[in-house]
Amino acid sequence: MGKVAIYYFSGTGNSLHVARELQKRVPETKIIPIVNLLHKGVVETSAKTVGFVFPIHLAMSPGPVRKFLEKLHLQSAEYIFAIATRSGTQHRAFIDVENILRKKGKVLDSFFSLNMANNDPKFDDWHEATEEEIDDLEVEVQSNLDSIQEIVLNKEKSHKKDTTFTRDMPIFSIISPLLPFFNRFYSVEFYHDSKCVGCGTCEKVCLSGKIKIVNEKPLWQKDVPCFSCYACINYCPQQAIQIKSPRLIKTYTEVNGRYSHPYATVEDIAGQK
Structure with missing residues (x-):
């Protein structure tokens, strides 16, 4: 395994694209699908830098990602980061990750949210992203990845407050602690x-x-x-x-x-x- 391991979960390609693009920017990086490892009782890594890339599900990290994190042994990891792809919603995904890492004696050194096209067509106000909209989002993603590249390479801490969400929910801080319970139903x-x-x-x-x-x-x-x-x-x-x-x-x-x-x-x- 390379010095950098990026584990990803992707249903319609946004997170896969981000993982691939970051792999191009960070030398000696291997990207690894989380789904392929879920059957294992324990997952070992020898990487010094470990990253996770995943979409937001119901304002949280996806269930399979949390399940994987519980299995992952991180003794070798000196730097851990996470990237969440989303349609602009507020979320508590990094709290989920931090809670699991804390039990392993590790911390989430850096985290980032990237706005991308929405893949949930069940709502009345949803529309399929146009090529122009996808291109505009991609420009923003590439710019953000340039910044993420420097942070990861230099193993910097980055815990910036989320200000790039496009769907404001004033009561989110109130309902956030309740999501793990209600999302089970x-x-x-x-x-x-x-x-x-x-x-x-x-x-x-x-x-x-x-x-x-x-x-x-x-x-x-x-x-x-x-x-x-x-x-x-x-x-x-x-x-x-x-x-x-x-x-x-x-x-x-x-x-x-x-x-x-x-x-x-x-x-x-x-x-x-």
Whole structure:
């Protein structure tokens, strides 16, 4: 393993793109998919610098990332950083990471939030990011990565207050401590509509292995947890996967488009497994 290890989790490519771009900037860096290591009881690393790149799920770090962190032995790590990709929402992801690291006698030396395109098409006000919007976000991401590169190479501390969120929630500091409890009860139910041709793409990109093709149609197995990565709904070439409307709340996936990062292919996402 190189001197720098970056562990990433990515459902539709934003975090994968960031991990790859940072790898180009930091010598002797290896990027490692978290999903591929979740089956292990213990994960060892010999890296001196360790980073984590992941999206924001429900204003927190994704469940699989937290599970992975619990397994990871960090005795060799002298510097630890985290990067969260998000659509602009406030979050408590770095608190999640810090809480786990503290139990291991480690600290989160630096953390950064990067605004990128939104991959959650279930809301009425959601729209598929245009090429121009993606390009504008990419300029900002590249600029931020230039700064992150210097901080990581010099092993500097960076705990800047988050001021780049685009969705202000004045009561977030009040509800933040409650999120780990309430998010345990949140779930999304997917289904396929008549446009499904049984191509198997959803099964291929499903990071948890929840989707299984049965009689040429996807089946979401009830006994397998969902990672809420949204790969299935966004990579379906027919846009045949939808999110069921829960009671009293309407979802809009049947009329909205989809989003996956332009540099992340089906093979890239599936390759994490």
